[in-house]
Amino acid sequence: MSHMMIPKTYKLYINGTFVRSESGRSYQVFDKNHVFVANVAMASRKDARDAVVAARSAFSSWSGASAYNRGQVLYRIAEILEGRREQFIAEILQAEGGGRANAALQVNETIDTWVWYAGWADKYAQVAGNTNPVTGPYFNLSVTEPTGVVSVIAPKRPSLLGFASAVAPVLVSGNTVVVIASQPHPLPALSLSEVLATSDIPKGAVNILSGNPAEISPWLASHADINAIYLIGAGDLNWADLQASAAETLKRVVPPEADNDIASRSLERILAFTEIKTVWHTKSLS
Amino acid sequence: MTFLEYAPAPESKAILKLKPEYGLFIDGKFISGHGKPFQTISPSTEDPIATISCANEQDVDVAVSAARRSYEHIWSRLNGAVRGKYLFRIARLIQERSRELAVAESWDNGKPIKESRDVDIPLVAAWFFYYAGWADKLDYAGLGADPQPFGVAAQVIPWNFPLLMLAWKIAPALAAGNTVVLKPAETTPLTALLFAEILEQADMPPGVVNIITGAGETGRLLVNHPDVNKVAFTGSTAVGREIARAVSGTHKKLTLELGGKGANIVFEDAPIDQAVEGIVNGIFFNQGHVCCAGSRLIVQESIHDDLIERLKSRLSTLRLGDPLDKNTDIGAINSPAQLERIKALSSAGEVEGATRWSADCVMPAKGFWFPPTIFTNVSTSHSVARDEIFGPVLSVLTFRTPAEAIAKANNTPYGLSAGIWTDKGSRILAVADELRAGVVWANTFNRFDPSSPFGGYKESGYGREGGRHGLLAYLKSGAPATFKRSEKQVPTSASPVKAIRRSRMTKRVV
Structure with missing residues (x-):
């Protein structure tokens, strides 16, 4: 007897919970052959603002976790992904096509991306910080710290790897994020929220919105409680306006990358969302 | 005399x-x-x-x-x-x-x-x-190798x-x-x-x-x-x-x-005489025309009265006058426009209910001058606790617990500088960790060195000046992209497998 398939309801992921849009809106997502797959929650301004509140509340616990712990949590995301690889291969294949081998490769690279950044958690500060030989009786140390709440516009494709390549480097230093997933292919990212929900990352540290980036991103760009905005997937939006809007609160802005090498792993992506704090300590025998 | x-x-x-x-x-x-x-004129003589x-x-x-x-x-x-x-x-x-x-x-x-x-x-x-x-x-x-200037x-x-x-x-x-x-x-x-x-x-x-x-x-x-x-x-x-x-x-x-509203936190166990000198240096150095000035004194309640007495006494010894005089401590305000701004913000402080005290200085007849001034009874909502005055004006707030001190220090859209005064080393490190500011001075203030990065968090700006980090503001990675490729990975083209194979083969050939 054949089993009748139960379709999944794809929701937003805000403050560690799966919610429909408060607006009650949804939009249709289609597969590579333009066949209907799901009605996905269409996030509103209010959802975006709720996500920012959650991200701000999570900042002290995530940035305050030890570097070793953050590394282990990111590694655990890779572990759980590994166990669910077949699901993600199927979702990528359904959304993007391109053959099973490519979808499998994308999942492999996504897993390796989380592992690569997990390993940086307790090392990037050593590479990016240093003592400074100042004149006078002072011990002077420059250290890196996370910038705060970061808003990310994820690339459209590759849907899963692009998401991980944009979010992992922001997360590793202790930032908390509000991500707008790929509008045409949101399902892999929304399924990844199930991985995040069981990964020991504090609730609210990653918030995932599906919907229209052109509609939601202006609210995030102008939001006073966001410290930085990563426009990696905003190449076909009016990102100059987003950057201008972000200027009102002097957010750090990383514009879309010129060569569109979305899946590259780099230390510079981590450091783009960190601040340098320099502390002067007096030295004295008395 | x-x-x-x-x-x-x-x-x-x-x-x-x-x-x-x-x-x-x-x-x-x-x-x-x-x-x-x-x-261009001399602000002390208007000549x-x-x-x-x-x-x-x-x-x-x-x-x-x-x-x-x-x-x-x-x-x-x-x-x-x-x-x-x-x-x-x-x-x-x-x-x-x-x-x-x-x-x-x-x-x-x-x-x-x-x-x-x-x-x-x-x-x-x-x-x-x-x-x-x-x-x-x-x-x-x-x-990495061969970084490039911007132009x-x-x-x-x-x-x-x-x-x-x-x-x-x-x-x-x-x-x-x-x-x-x-x-x-x-x-x-x-x-x-x-x-x-x-x-x-x-x-x-x-x-x-x-x-x-x-x-x-x-x-x-x-x-x-x-x-x-x-x-x-x-x-x-x-x-x-x-x-x-x-x-x-x-x-x-x-x-x-950019601007700042630096918090200078003084704990009750601070070396008090050093702290007084540091507070004075923090806000009255360069007439307070310092973006990283310690313009908010956040002092533990138990020593508030004593510290304010000592500060007033110390400020009464400062000499205001001719900037070219080697004994002058406080020079002229740089411009009439800046003087107006300082006066307006100080008046607002009084109107909002803070208590104003100014050192009893004789002001020269010509030029632009403002006496060292302290506001006490300041609450976090007062404009003198929020707006950058960029003049010789100190606002004093109090705290009871370290957590309250940290919360008050961070309660600003700015994040340029902060000071911590305490004899306890472990407390310095813990408080320094919590302050959202780019430069933190422990038991000192307003120190600068070319090897030491300087710059802000939040609305105090971005990028650093000084040190190795300051150099990075004028260099980009040698690779053509904004971010250099650290390893060969999946490209975003339609056929990643082929591209990966290509890149692996290239590697082998190389």
């Missing part, structure tokens, strides 16, 4: 050989600007010092073209060691002419000669000396540390291989123009550094010029916002060093 009175001991202006008029310094020559010339050219759109274009030409044909082609030697020369010339520069700075800006002589100018020389050594060591800066850097600097801010901007830019068009503030152009003479003495190739004078409009034309690759600005948060808006969508690299 009481024991506090001193005979006048003015530094002589005879050391200066100023011209009555200064042009724009473009492509190695002084030329007349096409804007309306203006006068005119010199007539200064104003750069209009055409002049800005000529300056940027000169910088572009010299970037393409000269500066970017020199090897780092040669660029470094030019910077070393500049450092030495500044040391040789340090007294002259100090006198010019104090006369034009109003700051006490003991500060320009002992702090500003020595740091200017040190800054060039520090970055000179970087010019041939850029591979070690942290961006032409547009730099706009404020009036509070005129020559020092010039050094903070020009030294790392040139070391990294950029060329520069710099605009000093319209109230303090003098030392930048003397610096242009130093460039001539250093036989600097023409066009590598161009200095254009003028007011806000000249600065706006400069940062908006389409052939500029990098913009660096130090000044108010309002203007910083405007610049950030203006460069959006352009791929111009931007660094901003």
Whole structure:
């Protein structure tokens, strides 16, 4: 007897919970052959603002976790992904096509991306910080710290790897994020929220919105409680306006990358969302 | 004469050989600007010092073209060691002419000669000396091999540390291989123009550094010029916002060093006499015209009354007056506009209910002056606790627990500086961890060094000046992309497998 398939309801992921849009809106997502797959929650301004509140509340616990712990949590995301690889291969294949081998490769690279950044958690500060030989009786140390709440516009494709390549480097230093997933292919990212929900990352540290980036991103760009905005997937939006809007609160802005090498792993992506704090300590025998 | 009175001991202006008029310094020559010339005056006497050219759109274009030409044909082609030697020369010339520069700075800006002589100018020389050594060591800066300059850097600097801010901007830019068009503030152009003479003495190739004078409009034309690759600005948060808006969508690299409302936290176990000196230095150094000033004193309730008594007593000994007098502690406010702002914010403090106390100073008849002032009974919502006053005005708040001190310190959109005063080392480290500020001074305040990065969190700006990190504001990774590719991975093309195979094969062949 054949089993009748139960379709999944794809929701937003805000403050560690799966919610429909408060607006009650949804939009249709289609597969590579333009066949209907799901009605996905269409996030509103209010959802975006709720996500920012959650991200701000999570900042002290995530940035305050030890570097070793953050590394282990990111590694655990890779572990759980590994166990669910077949699901993600199927979702990528359904959304993007391109053959099973490519979808499998994308999942492999996504897993390796989380592992690569997990390993940086307790090392990037050593590479990016240093003592400074100042004149006078002072011990002077420059250290890196996370910038705060970061808003990310994820690339459209590759849907899963692009998401991980944009979010992992922001997360590793202790930032908390509000991500707008790929509008045409949101399902892999929304399924990844199930991985995040069981990964020991504090609730609210990653918030995932599906919907229209052109509609939601202006609210995030102008939001006073966001410290930085990563426009990696905003190449076909009016990102100059987003950057201008972000200027009102002097957010750090990383514009879309010129060569569109979305899946590259780099230390510079981590450091783009960190601040340098320099502390002067007096030295004295008395 | 009481024991506090001193005979006048003015530094002589005879050391200066100023011209009555200064042009724009473009492509190695002084030329007349096409804007309306203006006068720079002494804020302590209101006497005119010199007539200064104003750069209009055409002049800005000529300056940027000169910088572009010299970037393409000269500066970017020199090897780092040669660029470094030019910077070393500049450092030495500044040391040789340090007294002259100090006198010019104090006369034009109003700051006490003991500060320009002992702090500003020595740091200017040190800054060039520090970055000179970087010019041939850029591979070690942290961006991998062969990092690249951006090209032409547009730099706009404020009036509070005129020559020092010039050094903070020009030294790392040139070391990294950029060329520069710099605009000093319209109230303090003098030392930048003397610096242009130093460039001539250093036989600097023409066009590598161009200095254009003028007011806000000249600065706006400069940062908006389409052939500029990098913009660096130090000044108010309002203007910083405007610049950030203006460069959006352009791929111009931007660094901003903006305002602050620094918290100076004093715990009850602090070494109290040192703390008093540190608080005074933190807010009354340079008349409080310091973006990283410790303008909010956050003191533990148990020692509040004692500390305020000691502060008032110490402030009563400060000597306000002639900036060129070697005994002067508090000089002139830089401009009538700034004086008005300080007066307006101080009046608002009184109206809102804070208690005002000002040192009993005799104000000179001419010039712009404001006495050292303390506000007590300040709450976090008062404007004197929130707005940057940029003057000799200290707002005092209190706390009971370390957590409350941290919360109050961070309760500001700014994040430039903070101070911690306590004898307990572990508390210093724990509080320093929690403060959202780019520079934290523990049991000291307002220390600067060319090797030490300086810059803000939040609305105090982004990017760092000083140290290795300051160099990174003027360099990009040698790889063509914004971010260099660390490893070969999945490309985003339609057929990643083939591309991966290709890249693996290439690797094997190589």
